[in-house]
Amino acid sequence: MPTVIVIRNGRVIDPASNTDRVADVLIVDGRVVGVGPNLPSSKAEVFDATGMIVAPGFIDMHVHLREPGFEHAETIESGSRAAAAGGFTSICCMPNTKPVNDSKTVTSYIVEQARSKAAVNVFPIGAITKGSGGEELAAIGAMKAAGAVAISDDGLPVMNARVMRRAMEFAKSYDLPIIQHCEDLNLSAGGDMHEGAPSVRWGLRGIPAASEDVMVARDLVLAQLTGARYHVAHISTRNAVAMVQYARRNGLPATCETTPHHFSLSDACMVPYDSNYKMKPPLRSPGHQQAVVEGIAAGTISAIATDHAPHAGSDKMQEFERCPFGIIGLETAIALALEELVAPGKIGLSRMVELFTTGPEGVMRLGRGTLAPGAPGDVTVFSTDISWTYDVNQSPSRSRNTPFHGRTFRGGPMATIVNGAIAWKR
Amino acid sequence: MPAGLLGIEELDRAEIEAILARAKDFQPVQSQTLKKLDQLRGKMIVNLFYEASTRTRTSFEIAAKRLGADAISITASGSSVSKGESLVDTLNTLAAMRPDAIVMRHAASGAPHFLARHLPTPIINAGDGTHEHPTQALLDARTILDRRSRLEGLKVAIIGDIAHSRVARSNVHLLSKFGVEIVLCGPASLLPVELAQLAPGVRLTTDICDAIREADVIMMLRVQLERQHEAAFPASEYFQFYGLRLEHMDLAKPDAIVMHPGPINRGRELSSEVADFSRSVILHQVENGIAVRMAVLEKVIG
Numbered sequence: 001m002p003t004v005i006v007i008r009n010g011r012v013i014d015p016a017s018n019t020d021r022v023a024d025v026l027i028v029d030g031r032v033v034g035v036g037p038n039l040p041s042s043k044a045e046v047f048d049a050t051g052m053i054v055a056p057g058f059i060d061m062h063v064h065l066r067e068p069g070f071e072h073a074e075t076i077e078s079g080s081r082a083a084a085a086g087g088f089t090s091i092c093c094m095p096n097t098k099p100v101n102d103s104k105t106v107t108s109y110i111v112e113q114a115r116s117k118a119a120v121n122v123f124p125i126g127a128i129t130k131g132s133g134g135e136e137l138a139a140i141g142a143m144k145a146a147g148a149v150a151i152s153d154d155g156l157p158v159m160n161a162r163v164m165r166r167a168m169e170f171a172k173s174y175d176l177p178i179i180q181h182c183e184d185l186n187l188s189a190g191g192d193m194h195e196g197a198p199s200v201r202w203g204l205r206g207i208p209a210a211s212e213d214v215m216v217a218r219d220l221v222l223a224q225l226t227g228a229r230y231h232v233a234h235i236s237t238r239n240a241v242a243m244v245q246y247a248r249r250n251g252l253p254a255t256c257e258t259t260p261h262h263f264s265l266s267d268a269c270m271v272p273y274d275s276n277y278k279m280k281p282p283l284r285s286p287g288h289q290q291a292v293v294e295g296i297a298a299g300t301i302s303a304i305a306t307d308h309a310p311h312a313g314s315d316k317m318q319e320f321e322r323c324p325f326g327i328i329g330l331e332t333a334i335a336l337a338l339e340e341l342v343a344p345g346k347i348g349l350s351r352m353v354e355l356f357t358t359g360p361e362g363v364m365r366l367g368r369g370t371l372a373p374g375a376p377g378d379v380t381v382f383s384t385d386i387s388w389t390y391d392v393n394q395s396p397s398r399s400r401n402t403p404f405h406g407r408t409f410r411g412g413p414m415a416t417i418v419n420g421a422i423a424w425k426r
Numbered sequence: 427m428p429a430g431l432l433g434i435e436e437l438d439r440a441e442i443e444a445i446l447a448r449a450k451d452f453q454p455v456q457s458q459t460l461k462k463l464d465q466l467r468g469k470m471i472v473n474l475f476y477e478a479s480t481r482t483r484t485s486f487e488i489a490a491k492r493l494g495a496d497a498i499s500i501t502a503s504g505s506s507v508s509k510g511e512s513l514v515d516t517l518n519t520l521a522a523m524r525p526d527a528i529v530m531r532h533a534a535s536g537a538p539h540f541l542a543r544h545l546p547t548p549i550i551n552a553g554d555g556t557h558e559h560p561t562q563a564l565l566d567a568r569t570i571l572d573r574r575s576r577l578e579g580l581k582v583a584i585i586g587d588i589a590h591s592r593v594a595r596s597n598v599h600l601l602s603k604f605g606v607e608i609v610l611c612g613p614a615s616l617l618p619v620e621l622a623q624l625a626p627g628v629r630l631t632t633d634i635c636d637a638i639r640e641a642d643v644i645m646m647l648r649v650q651l652e653r654q655h656e657a658a659f660p661a662s663e664y665f666q667f668y669g670l671r672l673e674h675m676d677l678a679k680p681d682a683i684v685m686h687p688g689p690i691n692r693g694r695e696l697s698s699e700v701a702d703f704s705r706s707v708i709l710h711q712v713e714n715g716i717a718v719r720m721a722v723l724e725k726v727i728g
Binding site: 196197200202274319320 | 435514532535539555556595623
C-alpha cells in the first residue's frame, strides 16, 4: 500500500522548476510525483493549502544541535523539532560538539541519532581541523564517507593561512564546500558586541567590522589560489559583501549566507546588556545591516541560514561579557524573511523561496530544494498573512535565548512535510 | 525595576541639581564634632564590591552610617563568589535578607543593569566596568560648583585613558546636560572616535596642550593598566605626552583647578608637584564623596 499525500490548492512556488501557480503537489512513498491541477487524491492524506504558499522543503545550512556533549542546551531530536516548527525540512549541523565532529565516529553517531530521532533531515558538517584547533587537518575524506556534506571550524576560524590553504585543497579534491566563520581573532579579541557608538557608550569591548573583512579578503585570495568551493558563513559587513560580490563577478565559486537577525536587527536595536542580543558576528551598525539587505536583493547573498545557537538559560543569565555568543532562530526565520524582506518589497516571494531552497542547495548539494518529479517529498507550506505571536516558552528547542520572544509576526510556517510525512503543522 | 541609581545618562538635569543641592546641605556635617544624623535610622545597606576599592567603599559606608543606617561591606574574595556561585544567585541571596539598597561595584560593564532587571532591591552603581561611575561624577560636579557659580559655559578637559574610564563617561553625561564644553584627550588607541557621539558638546583631541588651553577644569584619569588588554600605548613615554606638569597650567585659565578620581600615580599621569599644588582639589573631591553619597542614599531609600 503506497503512502500518498496531496497538498491541495496552494500557490506552488518552485524556483528550481520555474513554477509559480496554484496547483496540487502529489507525493507518493516519500517522493514528489507531480505538481498540477486536480491531482488524484483517493486514499491519499490531504493537506488543504488554500491561500498558502507551497514550496520545496526549506534548508537551513547552518545550525548547532549541541549533541553530542551539550544535551542540556539542545539535542538532535529537540533541535530538529524546532526546525520542523520553523518550516525547515533539512538542517546542516555544525561540528562544534563535544567531542568535536572531526572524525568518522562522531559523524556516524550524528547520522544514526538523526535517523532514529530527528523530525527532519539532518546533515552533519565535519570539522576542518582536529578538535577545530586550527592546526592539523581532520579526517575529511572519512567524514565525507560517513555522511558529512561540508567542512567548517565554525566559531573557531582557521587563523593559520597555510592550514586554510591545505584545507581548501582537500575540500576541492573531495568536492566538499568549505565554510568559514570569518573573524580575525586578534582583531576581535575580547569583544562582546560590534565596535561602534553603542559599544563605546556602554563600555563594552568591540568586535570591529574589520575583523570579518580581513578574514574574508584572505580567504578569497586562497580560494582563487586553490579553486575550492568557498562559503562565508553569516556574512554581516558591507566590505565582506562587496568582496564576495567582486569574487563572484570574477568567476570564483564563492558564496555566502546571512542570518535573519543580521538582516533584521542592528546594534541600534539592542537592549543594553541583554545577552539575547549577543552573538557572533555581532549585530552590526544600521549601515552594515542595510548592506546585508542590499546583498540579498542583489543576489550576492544566496542563502538565509539561522545559525540556530541554543544555550542553556543559566549560561545566558550572567554578566553580558561572560555570556556565550548565539541565539536560537529556527522558528522565526520565515516570519522575519517575510516581514523584513518581502513585505517592504526588498525581494519578491520567489526570491525568498530561493534563499531557503536553491540557494543553500547550490552550496551543499543535498539533492533537495525542488519539487521536480522524483525529488524527495520535502515541502514547506507557509502563509504570508497569518498573524501569530512567538512564545519561546512553547518552543520544542531546549533553549530560550532569542530576542524575538513576544513579537507578533505577520506570516509564518503552516506545515512541514518531510519525506512525504507531515512533521509539523500549525 | 526598583528605583536605584544605575548611571548619570538616564538622569535629567533637575534630578542631578536636587542631589547636588542636598549634598551641599550635608557638607557642614562632615566637620561637626557629632557627625551622625538619623534620616536613615533602621535602614540597612549592603556594599557589595567585586573589585578592589578603598575610597568608594569607605565613602559609601561612612555616608550610610552618618545618616544613621547600618552598613555592611562584602568583598568578592571572601564570599560565595569564590565558591562558584553566579552573580544573580549571590544577589538573590542578599536580597532575601531584605536590605534597603545594594551598593555594587563590578568589573563587568552593565552588571548592575542586568541585575536590576531581576531583583526587587534598589541598586546603586558604585562603578561598573568601563561604563559608569555615577557618584563620582556627582561629587566631581559638587566640587566644581564649590568653586564656580555654575557649570554652564565652563571648559572641562578630561585627560588619560578615556576608552576604559567609567569616570569619564559619567562626567561626560553629567557635564553635557549642563552645557559644558568637554574636551576628551588621550592617546589615539585610548580615544575611540565614537566617544564624540556620547553626548552633545564633546570634542576629541590627542594633543594635551590643545585640551588644556583655556580650560577651567582639568580632570586627570588614572592609567588603568588592569583594564588594558594589550599594550595600547608605550608606557615608558606616557608621562612625556599625557602627564600633567606644572608648566601646562600656564595654558589653562588662571584659576583652573586640577581634579583626579584617585588613586593617583605620581609621575605617571601627573607630576608630584601638580598633585600637591594649590589648585589641586583631589582631597576635596574625596571629602565631597561622603556628602554626595549621603544625598544619593537618602534619595534612593529615604
